[in-house]
Structures are given as C-alpha cells and as structure tokens.
Amino acid sequence: MPSIVEPMQARQPSDRVTGSSDSAPDGPADLLTFVLHRRPYPAAEIISMLMHQGLSVTDRPLDEQSLELVRQLDPFIIIIAVETGEERDVEVVRSLRQHSDAYIIMLIRKPDPQAMAQVIEAGADVFVRESDGIAVLEAFVRSFARRDLGATAHRTPSNVVGDLVLRPAQRLVECQGKSVRLTALEFAILSALASAPGQVMSPARILETAGIADPRPSAVSQLKVHVLRIRRKLREICPEHEHIVNLRGTGYMLDRIDRSD
Numbered sequence: 001m002p003s004i005v006e007p008m009q010a011r012q013p014s015d016r017v018t019g020s021s022d023s024a025p026d027g028p029a030d031l032l033t034f035v036l037h038r039r040p041y042p043a044a045e046i047i048s049m050l051m052h053q054g055l056s057v058t059d060r061p062l063d064e065q066s067l068e069l070v071r072q073l074d075p076f077i078i079i080i081a082v083e084t085g086e087e088r089d090v091e092v093v094r095s096l097r098q099h100s101d102a103y104i105i106m107l108i109r110k111p112d113p114q115a116m117a118q119v120i121e122a123g124a125d126v127f128v129r130e131s132d133g134i135a136v137l138e139a140f141v142r143s144f145a146r147r148d149l150g151a152t153a154h155r156t157p158s159n160v161v162g163d164l165v166l167r168p169a170q171r172l173v174e175c176q177g178k179s180v181r182l183t184a185l186e187f188a189i190l191s192a193l194a195s196a197p198g199q200v201m202s203p204a205r206i207l208e209t210a211g212i213a214d215p216r217p218s219a220v221s222q223l224k225v226h227v228l229r230i231r232r233k234l235r236e237i238c239p240e241h242e243h244i245v246n247l248r249g250t251g252y253m254l255d256r257i258d259r260s261d
Contacts, residue, residue, distance in 0.1 A: 031076035036062040041081035085115035097123030178237035193254035
C-alpha cells in the first residue's frame with residue numbers, strides 16, 4: 001500500500017506533449033495519458049511520474065478542443081485536475097464516458113463528498129485529493145497499468161459464470177445472446193467477483209483482487225457506486241436476474257445463476 005506523502009506543490013502548467021521515459025522498463029510503453037486541467041496543478045511532479053511509468057503524456061486545458069482530441073486519440077488514462085468537482089465537471093465525465101473506456105482519475109483540490117459521488121456515478125473511476133500526495137496517484141496509475149497488461153490473475157481468455165460470459169479482451173459481458181461493454185475498472189471489479197462465484201467477498205478483498213491499490217476509507221463508498229453501475233448494465237442484458245448480491249455489512253457476491261436451472 002502506498003504511503004501518504006507531503007501535499008504536492010501546485011505549479012502553473014503549460015500545454016505540452018511529452019514522450020515516455022526510457023527508465024521504466026516495466027511500464028506500459030507508448031500508452032497515452034491526458035492531463036486536463038481547469039486550474040494550476042503539480043504539473044512537473046505528475047508528468048515526471050507518468051513518464052517514469054512509461055506513459056506518453058499530453059497536458060492541456062480542460063476545454064472543448066481538448067475533449068475532442070481525447071475522443072479522437074482514445075487515451076489509456078485521463079487525469080482531470082479541478083477545484084471541487086462542480087456540475088460542469090460531472091458533465092465532462094459523462095460526456096467522456098460516451099466515447100471512451102479510459103481510466104478516469106479526478107484530481108481534486110477541495111473535494112466535496114456529494115460532488116465526488118456524482119462524478120463517480122457519471123463514470124469517473126477514482127478521485128484523488130491533491131493533499132493525498134503523488135504516491136497515491138502513482139499507485140492508481142501503476143495498478144491500472146498492471147491490469148491492462150494482463151499482470152493480474154483475473155485476465156483470462158474468457159470466464160463463464162452461470163449465464164454470464166466475461167470476455168476480457170473486449171471488456172464485454174454476454175448473457176443470453178446479448179452483450180454490454182464495461183469500463184476497465186468495472187470489468188476488473190466484476191472479474192474479481194467472478195473469481196469466487198457464490199462466495200461473499202468483502203470490499204477490501206474485491207479491491208485487492210481487482211488490483212486496486214487504495215488504502216483510503218473512501219474506497220469502499222466508491223466501490224459501492226461502481227457496483228451500482230455494473231448492476232445497471234447487467235440488467236440491460238439480463239433484466240430477470242440480479243447477479244450481484246449485496247449482503248449488508250459483509251460484502252458482495254456474484255450469484256451463480258444458470259438459465260438451465
């Protein structure tokens with residue numbers, strides 16, 4: 001688990017595109033990360049960290065031109081640096097989710113709990129307080145990279161659980177001839193549950209199995225929102241079943257439902 005370091009010192013960023021670092025042999029080389037910002041943020045530290053992970057970085061102001069570029073280039077990770085998480089930020093995330101399955105990280109200076117719940121509901125994967133320090137942000141980037149490179153155990157060619165078929169390469173879930181696409185983080189969470197069907201998994205175990213390095217108490221509440229989104233998508237293809245069971249105060253379970261039963 002990452003340790004919390006001193007708060008990052010904000011600097012005024014400038015639009016830039018940087019290459020990946022040769023000093024990160026284990027990083028996901030040539031994968032593109034966008035950093036979009038409405039305010040000054042710790043540009044030098046964050047860009048240096050991303051390059052050290054082997055990522056190519058594009059740093060731009062958060063405006064319509066940048067959003068159009070994101071839609072065209074389909075990045076691996078999108079980091080959005082904002083002040084508090086306003087309604088316009090929620091709309092940005094919602095718009096991005098219509099076109100991109102990238103990991104979306106909200107970098108917030110003064111997070112408002114209600115606003116953060118809204119951005120997660122809109123499609124962001126995680127939010128990081130600027131005061132958490134760069135180690136927390138780096139931990140998320142590394143865990144996303146490991147997952148995308150297939151370094152975690154749940155990345156199998158296919159996984160059949162009851163009437164669900166999980167296809168990692170496409171991040172698709174199939175049920176009775178229908179399919180729905182999940183975001184990268186949603187698929188990781190569902191795959192974690194699918195690794196032990198019929199067994200109750202605590203939130204901490206789900207996060208660990210999914211490769212999500214997040215020691216903060218807020219991780220559990222964020223997981224709850226992600227599970228709600230997964231449930232909603234599964235209902236689109238299997239409306240007659242509730243595949244993910246919530247055992248209040250204990251955790252979640254993927255029910256092994258078989259249509260032949």
